[in-house]
Amino acid sequence: MNTGFDREALSRHLLAALAALEQDDETGWRRNVDELIQWRTQPLVQGITRLARELEQALGETGPAASPTSLPEACARLEHVVALTENASMHSLDLIDECGALLRNLEAAVPEQAAVVQDIRGRLSELTATQGYQDLTGQIILRVVGLVRAVHAGLGEIIGEDEAPVRLPQDNRGHGPAVAGLDAAPASQDEANQLLSSLGI
Amino acid sequence: MDKNIRILIVDDFSTMRRIVKNLLNDLGFTNTAEADDGTTALVELQKAKFDLVITDWNMPGMPGIDLLRAIRADASMASLPVLMVTAEAKREQIIEAAQAGVNGYVIKPFTAGTLNDKLNKIFERLEASA
Numbered sequence: 001m002n003t004g005f006d007r008e009a010l011s012r013h014l015l016a017a018l019a020a021l022e023q024d025d026e027t028g029w030r031r032n033v034d035e036l037i038q039w040r041t042q043p044l045v046q047g048i049t050r051l052a053r054e055l056e057q058a059l060g061e062t063g064p065a066a067s068p069t070s071l072p073e074a075c076a077r078l079e080h081v082v083a084l085t086e087n088a089s090m091h092s093l094d095l096i097d098e099c100g101a102l103l104r105n106l107e108a109a110v111p112e113q114a115a116v117v118q119d120i121r122g123r124l125s126e127l128t129a130t131q132g133y134q135d136l137t138g139q140i141i142l143r144v145v146g147l148v149r150a151v152h153a154g155l156g157e158i159i160g161e162d163e164a165p166v167r168l169p170q171d172n173r174g175h176g177p178a179v180a181g182l183d184a185a186p187a188s189q190d191e192a193n194q195l196l197s198s199l200g201i
Numbered sequence: 202m203d204k205n206i207r208i209l210i211v212d213d214f215s216t217m218r219r220i221v222k223n224l225l226n227d228l229g230f231t232n233t234a235e236a237d238d239g240t241t242a243l244v245e246l247q248k249a250k251f252d253l254v255i256t257d258w259n260m261p262g263m264p265g266i267d268l269l270r271a272i273r274a275d276a277s278m279a280s281l282p283v284l285m286v287t288a289e290a291k292r293e294q295i296i297e298a299a300q301a302g303v304n305g306y307v308i309k310p311f312t313a314g315t316l317n318d319k320l321n322k323i324f325e326r327l328e329a330s331a
Contacts (some may be wrong), residue, residue: 044215090215126312173260175289187292187308192290201304
């Protein structure tokens with residue numbers, strides 16, 4: 001890697017650039033300044049390229065069969081987690097539906113337990129709402145997938161010719177649930193209620 | 202309250218659509234339809250008359266906030282009640298939704314009790330204005 005301070009080459013380019021500038025030789029001074037810029041940025045680009053390769057390698061070493069794991073494959077694994085939790089949530093909702101049917105039979109057979117049956121129904125409703133964890137965790141995971149895909153695309157561009165910033169899009173699409181320690185603290189339902197009521201809703 | 206009112210549930214996660222649908226069923230509301238983002242919701246809204254829209258915010262395609270704006274901008278639906286059920290909980294987002302004309306805002310994760318309360322509030326207003 002060209003990290004050494006090559007004084008002779010540096011002065012040669014500087015002097016040549018200066019001479020070209022004085023002679024109105026635009027091509028000449030641009031070429032020499034470009035050489036200087038390249039000398040200055042090369043270690044950075046090489047460093048980033050090395051990091052990208054190491055990242056790919058590190059991911060490859062985590063698999064049991066030592067199969068190379070790319071960033072896109074890491075994303076696919078995360079999407080698999082979302083699919084697994086979705087299946088589990090749907091199964092829970094199936095079971096809750098079945099409990100509802102069983103409760104209707106119970107209510108008909110033992111009318112004096114109607115109050116207990118109603119209590120159980122209330123808890124089944126809360127169990128239903130709790131399955132919303134799948135949506136919340138899914139949104140967080142899919143957001144990370146989006147970030148990893150952007151990093152992957154950005155690294156590809158650095159290794160290639162163009163340079164592009166790797167950023168999450170900033171728009172009004174929404175960002176998913178707030179993650180403690182990473183995002184600003186979210187409003188509670190009470191705070192939302194107060195805010196809405198202050199706005200006349 | 203007329204239990205036969207038609208309700209559109211909009212969320213990209215099928216789990217959440219089913220959860221909201223089941224909780225509505227628990228309350229006796231069974232006349233529901235589903236859409237997975239704002240664009241497909243608008244198609245449903247054009248096809249039939251709805252009395253209430255329950256929508257998520259963060260969805261691929263058209264997000265819920267844009268769906269809300271599209272509903273308010275359409276003279277035939279401008280007064281259609283919209284309940285936002287979302288994990289988007291920043292103060293400025295709640296204000297943005299309020300300014301866009303939302304009728305209620307439920308933050309995920311929510312309890313069945315909270316959803317019931319918010320729905321009842323909207324239903325009370327629907328009855329009062331009927």
